[in-house]
Amino acid sequence: MTIIYALIMFCILVMVHEGGHFIAAKSVGVKVNEFAVGMGPILLKKVKGETRYSIRLFPIGGFCAMEGEDDDSDDERSFGRKPLWAKAIIIVAGAFMNLLLAVVILACSIYYIGIPTTVIGEFSEISPAREAGLSVGDKIVAIEQYKIKDWNDITTAISSQTDDTVSITVERDNKALTYTMQLAAEEATGRKIVGITPDVSRSVGSAIVTGGKATWHMTVSMVDVIGQLVTGEVSAKELTGPIGITVAVSDSVKYGFIYVANLAALISLNLAIVNMLPFPALDGGRLVFLIIRKVTGRAITDEIEGRIHFVGIMLLFGLMIYVTWQDIGRFILK
Numbered sequence: 001m002t003i004i005y006a007l008i009m010f011c012i013l014v015m016v017h018e019g020g021h022f023i024a025a026k027s028v029g030v031k032v033n034e035f036a037v038g039m040g041p042i043l044l045k046k047v048k049g050e051t052r053y054s055i056r057l058f059p060i061g062g063f064c065a066m067e068g069e070d071d072d073s074d075d076e077r078s079f080g081r082k083p084l085w086a087k088a089i090i091i092v093a094g095a096f097m098n099l100l101l102a103v104v105i106l107a108c109s110i111y112y113i114g115i116p117t118t119v120i121g122e123f124s125e126i127s128p129a130r131e132a133g134l135s136v137g138d139k140i141v142a143i144e145q146y147k148i149k150d151w152n153d154i155t156t157a158i159s160s161q162t163d164d165t166v167s168i169t170v171e172r173d174n175k176a177l178t179y180t181m182q183l184a185a186e187e188a189t190g191r192k193i194v195g196i197t198p199d200v201s202r203s204v205g206s207a208i209v210t211g212g213k214a215t216w217h218m219t220v221s222m223v224d225v226i227g228q229l230v231t232g233e234v235s236a237k238e239l240t241g242p243i244g245i246t247v248a249v250s251d252s253v254k255y256g257f258i259y260v261a262n263l264a265a266l267i268s269l270n271l272a273i274v275n276m277l278p279f280p281a282l283d284g285g286r287l288v289f290l291i292i293r294k295v296t297g298r299a300i301t302d303e304i305e306g307r308i309h310f311v312g313i314m315l316l317f318g319l320m321i322y323v324t325w326q327d328i329g330r331f332i333l334k
Contacts, residue, residue: 002250005260006242007059009249011037013098015270016060017275020097021064029087030068031077038062066090072302080302084282084294091283091290099215104263109258114200115210116151120170127195132181134196138170146311151198158183159192166194177280207303215269222273241320243327259268 015037025032031050036042038056044053056062068078079087116139123130140148143157144167158166161183167176185191228234240248245267254257276284289305 001089001255003246004219005253006256009260009264009267010242011059011062011243012224013264013271016097016101016268017094017271018062018064020093020095021066023097024090024093025064025066025079028082030079030082030086030088030090032064033067034063034065037163068308084290087290088287090238091287092276095276097271098268102218102265102269102272103211103215105211105268106214106259107207109261109265110210111202111204111207111216111288113204113258116198117201118148118151118154119199119241120196121199124193124195124197126184128181128184129179129194129196132168132170132179134170134179136173137199138177140168141171141176142169143167150326152200158194159191168194178269179317199294215265217271218266218269222270226273226277236319237326239323239326240330241279241323241327243324243331246326247331267270270333279316281309281316282312285309285312 022032022035032049034052034054036054036056038059039061040057042054042056045052047053066079067073067075068080072080075081079090082090108132120129120134120136120138120140133223140154142148143154145160146153146157148154148157163183165180165182167178167180169176181194184193184195186193199215225234229236229239245268248263249260252263275282276287278288286309289300289308293300
């Protein structure tokens, strides 16, 4: 079942990516010969208009086959005969859809969980705050000298205390009240707590904004790791492939739907970023060749570009084999 879950997740993410190319191609007038889910022999197919839609045997990807994408077609609606801006939109659209999917998934997860507020929702079993006189519904506005704007401010202010006591100012019935209490230690981590949990709010707008911010932070982290791979600060042995992803899916399923959704957002964002790297055979590499051709006036022929992309594909296959071998030793033979 874990393998099935992983394949379903991967197929959905690839469909979204190729769907981005498909929608962009149709919108700028490029003829799409086939849109396929999966690879290998065709299981089901349906021709609608000028496009064949197919489901193929191996659920390991998919593709959007455009007229004149890999050769010089005389068709006026071929990819090669479109202006640079149209080609660029088609190439970038796949990664954009994966990026958008990551934001949507995270926003939905955040809406489902709720965004923690600065209002006290419940007290823990051991709660110095309750003993000191705080009540459910109190809005925390200050802790010692710290002004409180969100829940993270509360946890930061409490954990930074050097004394055994802390003063918390709350707003209750439009009045500011200050209480002093002893700090307790969380049993599992030893961190300082006062025994409160936040009330949560559910707002579509806030969830979208927070989902966008979370996606941005994940993007920065991924780009940083890619930079460390290039400089050698992070070893290629740390990379993981299909086997590692399957293991991650298995672990996520154990913890619940939200963890699976967040993993899907992470993988979708990873697909978006990796595909836009300026490497042959990737969307980013194709975009670089478009720009070079525009600047140099087609100094690079279709044949030369095709050969370079082929070398890029072989290198990517080699990397995939290496990563898969690492995963086998890490997860299967350990």
